[in-house]
Amino acid sequence: MARIILYKGQSQYGALGMHIDKLAQAFQNIGHMPIIIDFDKPTALNDLERELKIGCNFIFAINGVLSEFKIGEEFLCNILDVPYITLLVDHPIYHTARLDCDINKFIVTCLDYKHLDFLTEMYDKNHFMIKSFLVPGGSKSKLSREEDFEEFESNRNINLLFTGSFRGIPQREWEVNKNRTVANLMNDICDQVLANDYYLVEDAFEYVIKQRNLEFALEKRNNIKKYMVSTLTDYMASYKRYVCLETLVKEGVSIDLYGVGWSEWADNYKNIRYYGVGSVDDTLDLLTKTKLCLNINNGFAAGGHERVFNAMINGAPVISDKSLFYDKEFEEGKDIITYSWTDLSRLPEKVNNYLNNTEALWNISINARKKVQEKYTWEHKARQIIELFELSMM
Known part of the structure; x- marks a missing residue:
């Protein structure tokens, strides 16, 4: 049994906090002992000191949080002689200060294969002990349950859902x-x-x-x-999010929108229903009522976004821009629907065609949920992380 300290970083947005909570529960479910240190709490340093006196097998954090933590002149993980394992849910370029830390047992996981290539190119080959691919697990709503066709048809009253923050109107400054x-x-x-x-x-x-x-x-x-x-x-992510949604609403597609900052933009369109800002749990609940979930993959050309796995495990079929990872792991029209940036004008028609074919969406829902349950739950992710820890001890 491994004793694992998980850092929950200060002011990390809701989904990242949920990742830590879900992963901690998954570690516990497979027989390990997770301890969350929440740095939004004033007692965090005292909590950490108390747990370190007992000891741990490794430390886990998202986006390299507190990899730079030192006691005197030495990094904490080096003093403890334990691995520091992190999952990067953004491009590594945004976390270089943390990734530059000279940690002896530094294990980095990325949710895009090309991010691993970037690390290989930009860092000395011995800087990281292990680099690996890891996507987030799917998080279930408490309302989630499997549905027959009649239930799917009657329960899912949100036609097209997009969840995410408004990044502003992109400008080539x-x-x-x-x-x-x-x-x-x-x-x-x-x-x-x-x-x-x-x-x-x-x-x-x-x-x-x-x-x-x-x-x-x-x-x-x-x-x-x-x-x-x-x-x-960051510009390309903002541009794609804005242009994708504009393309849909200007062709009359109705969108249910959820996230920070959309109010003023949404007021321009009668076919947008804006929910405002709520908790991550609220978002998961919406997915149990959604007929089709729109994903814009945040520029992960060879990776996977949490939105996809959350939607699938809650029975919401996904329409996403293409990714080499989705091409490899999912089958078009069977457990995922994809669209292309080189032919974005066809997206509204594709959305409408599927929304008019509830049986096709129901079949995709069944297949996708099964796929995530087989490979992409948080228990699967916890086992992958334990494997990396065990490899580091060789």
Whole structure:
């Protein structure tokens, strides 16, 4: 039995706190002893000190939270001689300060295969003890239950649901703030991301500099690449979210919207029903009433978003932009529906066709729920993390 300390970071948004809670319960369900240290509580440091006196086998956190924790001049995990295991649910570029920490037993997991490639390229080969792929598990609502066709048809009164924060109307600010050469380079990179469903910003960067016959010294190239990734990844995520929703509502598709910041934008459209902001549990409950859940994959071209697994385990069929991971793990039209950025204009028609075919959605719901229950519950994720810990002890 492993004794596991899980850090819950200060002000981490609701889904990340839920991840820690669900993972702790999963560790317990498979016979281990999880201890959550919640750094939103004033007693956190005292709680940590108390638990460390007892000892632990490893520390787990999301997005590298408190990897930088030191006692004197040494990192805590090195003093304890235990692995620090983290799941990155964003691009690694946003967590470089934490990832730079010189932790002896540093284990990093990413929810996109290409994020692992980025770490391999940007860090010394011995910096991380282990790197691995790991997507979040699906989280069930207390209202979730399996349904026959009649129940699915009568219970699911939300046609199309999107949950997520409003990121603002995307602006290419570099058009004003950068010289023309740099601005053109950034525009070309963005255009290439949109022209290829499986490109991250770093893929587009490589393509564009090759097309321009540019070669840089390694340090210069990596610095430029890091800048482009850090600047353009967030822009592309904002752009895709905004354009996808605009494409749907302007073609008359009705959307039930849930998340921070949408009120003013939603007021412009009569076919948007805006719920406002609520808890993560509220969102999970909505999924049990949803006929079709829209996912915009946050730029994870080879990875999976928590929204997909949450929807599927609660019986809501998913329509998502393409990902190499979804292509590998799911079957189009059987347990997932996908759309392409290179042909976004067809999305409204695709949504309407499926909303007019409840039987098809019900079948997808059954198949997807089964797939997540077989491979993508939090118990499955807990076992994967335990395997990484056991490998680190070899």
